[in-house]
């Protein structure tokens with residue numbers, strides 16, 4: 334995709350998420366359902382308590398907080414400033430670092446034991462099954478020997 338289209342896409346996404354994130358917990362997440370799931374995902378990835386985790390596209394911080402509850406040291410990043418304000422309002426005093434930024438351009442000066450991403454919009458692309466571009470960007474922030482966790486709800490078929 335040409336760079337100008339990519340930028341326009343990013344800005345449109347930011348605006349639409351800013352709108353929906355005006356109310357806290359827009360997605361209506363319930364901890365009882367998601368906490369066992371996040372625990373299981375971390376266990377499958379063998380991510381030990383105390384690990385640093387970057388939650389990319391953390392939205393309003395719900396999953397970032399569950400990662401924290403599993404003993405992780407969490408940094409959440411999202412392009413939506415409204416989402417991050419909501420995350421800070423609800424979870425900000427719990428020791429999670431929440432940053433506003435575009436993961437395409439932010440340029441972290443550190444790497445993480447684990448990069449985690451759930452339903453990141455950047456994967457909403459037609460060549461999803463074959464494209465490695467987004468993943469390559471995210472992998473730059475995984476420590477050598479660290480873990481990349483990708484979760485995405487999809488009805489894509491394998492054939």
Ligand SMILES: C[S@@+](CC[C@H](N)C(=O)[O-])C[C@H]1O[C@@H](n2cnc3c(N)ncnc32)[C@H](O)[C@@H]1O
Nearest residue numbers: 350390391392411412413435436451452453454
């Ligand atoms: C479907 S929501 C998922 C939010 C959260 N991970 C969850 O599981 O509830 C997708 C998120 O990706 C974020 N996002 C989209 N493009 C981004 C980018 N370039 N950098 C950082 N976050 C981005 C959106 O703002 C939105 O919060």
